Amino acid sequence: GIQVEQSPPDLILQEGANSTLRCNFSDSVNNLQWFHQNPWGQLINLFYIPSGTKQNGRLSATTVATERYSLLYISSSQTTDSGVYFCAVVPGSGNTGKLIFGQGTTLQVKP
Amino acid sequence: DTAVSQTPKYLVTQMGNDKSIKCEQNLGHDTMYWYKQDSKKFLKIMFSYNNKELIINETVPNRFSPKSPDKAHLNLHINSLELGDSAVYFCASSNEARWEKLFFGSGTQLSVL
Numbered sequence: 639g640i641q642v643e644q645s646p647p648d649l650i651l652q653e654g655a656n657s658t659l660r661c662n663f664s665d666s667v668n669n670l671q672w673f674h675q676n677p678w679g680q681l682i683n684l685f686y687i688p689s690g691t692k693q694n695g696r697l698s699a700t701t702v703a704t705e706r707y708s709l710l711y712i713s714s715s716q717t718t719d720s721g722v723y724f725c726a727v728v729p730g731s732g733n734t735g736k737l738i739f740g741q742g743t744t745l746q747v748k749p
Numbered sequence: 750d751t752a753v754s755q756t757p758k759y760l761v762t763q764m765g766n767d768k769s770i771k772c773e774q775n776l777g778h779d780t781m782y783w784y785k786q787d788s789k790k791f792l793k794i795m796f797s798y799n800n801k802e803l804i805i806n807e808t809v810p811n812r813f814s815p816k817s818p819d820k821a822h823l824n825l826h827i828n829s830l831e832l833g834d835s836a837v838y839f840c841a842s843s844n845e846a847r848w849e850k851l852f853f854g855s856g857t858q859l860s861v862l
Binding site for chain 2 (some may be wrong): 652669671673675679680681682683686697713724726736739741742
């Protein structure tokens, strides 16, 4: 089955710093989403981005489907950005709705 | 006006007991899911229902039985709970016809003692 690998596994930033999280996937996908799990466990959908670039405030995401990777950019990080960031994909040949999750990047933003 | 709500938030029980987790969505979505998150934060799909019909059933012990009375509700019943069932269970929903974003409930932390 498809492999979804996220890097780095852990990241510590000082407030105000910028960061880039990466998601590599081993096969073609027809759906890619980024999620943020906050320290209270809530999973928030950040982006649906099977290709191209999107921006939402300080966050932006780019997916290059032909090269099988996606990037999540966090600018001017804040302590509220702390948590785990997940990339999830639906394989191109897979069942619609069966999102395969990466192992996540744990981000800690220090004040 | 919570979009996907699940109850209870915490569930502590003894081995061998039977328990249920309830989920409701008010987004008008036609597809609902159960995901399991283990102690290492890994998320894996368990079940998916589309308009009350089971469409995804991963390799899950048959002690786990989902039930969808209508497309806005998906409950999870677990029989004969085991220590290894301890995890966080998330309900989620999406719109199959315009399959884009998945929306999660707040999770149920199940602890089996």
